[in-house]
Amino acid sequence: MVAVAALVYVIVGTAGTDRGRPLPTLSPETLSNRLTQDRPPLVLDTRGRTAYLTGTIPGALDAGTDPAGYLPDSRGGEVVLIIEPGTDPAPWMNRLLGFGYRVEVLAGGLSAWRAAGLPVVDPQSSFARPGSRPFVIPRGLCEMNTPADRFY
């Protein structure tokens, strides 16, 4: 199933590219493995806000749908794009290559990721609260709860 989805994506998804070289893709399983490494790739979701909030790969950023409106830092490294099937990834790739990134596209998009049984999350669950000041200072926590020797 995943292989079929990936093949369809490569055929359909690369039809619009004009770079004259094969689209670098990686499978959901490969991406999943890389995400557990010390320096995981940055995953950019380019499907738009609604799709992003419906569910995405854990840790993925909502990059928007307009490559020209996305300004990355120049730390470089590897980026993996989640592209809506049928969308030409070339503008995103050109944009990110210009900032020194190595860019790959998730083969089969999020559908293939789901089909592989890999986790999809509500990204808002990973959102930290901005501007969360002032903070109550944690002090004396041990004294206010169950002593450690009766914790279990």
Place this chain on the structure above:
Amino acid sequence: MNPLVDRIGPLPPILGLLAVLSPGVAALDMTDRESRPCADCHAAIVQTFAATRMAQGAAGEVFRREWMEQGSPESCLVCHAPSGGAGLSCNDCHGRAGHPYPRLQVPDICARCHDAPGESTVRRFRERPETLQGKDCLDCHLPPGGIRAGHGFIGPSVPGFLDGVARVRLALRRGPNDDPRVLIQISHRAGHALPGGTTGRAVWLVVSGLDTEDRPVWRETARFGWERQGRDHWQDRTLPPGSPGLLELALDPRTAVTRLRVELWYRFAPGDLETPDPRARLLDATGLDLCRPRFQSISDHP
């Protein structure tokens, strides 16, 4: 009763058999050995452990002050100095059953204190086994290249320990119908939540917007740590292991921000960012120049 001792089971049968078959290893030897300080035979190990923070768990200035403020409750000492003294001693982890001491199970033995109230270090470690790749506490909390039976435990207090532990990614997203949004991703490779350890520690994210003269004209902060909710309730807002944490901040286009700077700090001292903390460590930092040709971005932290 010492709960650590209670958890130690009987000797394995093979050891009992060896004892029967080796009467020459006189009971006198055993008795003598059990009555002597550990350092008599294990001097190097005892010396190594004595230099660690664990061996001084009840001797630190912050602990002493807070402990006395609370009326010096004994419950604190269950972890900070179970046998009295300045901190942990050999028997606090190894028990008092005598030789041969049973092999300790990691991370269970660590969890006794590192999952105590005010900590969730081992619980968070167990949450995401796929990220650990077979590692356990000792892979990171012993000096690199040492043996797993070593006792020179290290943590954030040791210079260099936090190097490369966390990484910040920064981007700006402009949409045709939206105000610019600052996108921040924080990832870390601690096997547990960051920060681990006790409640006073926290990771602080500081996002600054600078004008053309590098003067701050906009600022947002976020704190990752334990947070008090009401009198007796606490919320664990540490950065979980595994998937990165995300922030999206609206950047008011009317501000004169021409450059963004993001810093991630590890702080030991309770309190806000203005509270002095000479031990604070910069985990990572990066920046983004919004006005360079072609929106060129910059990076200023290795």
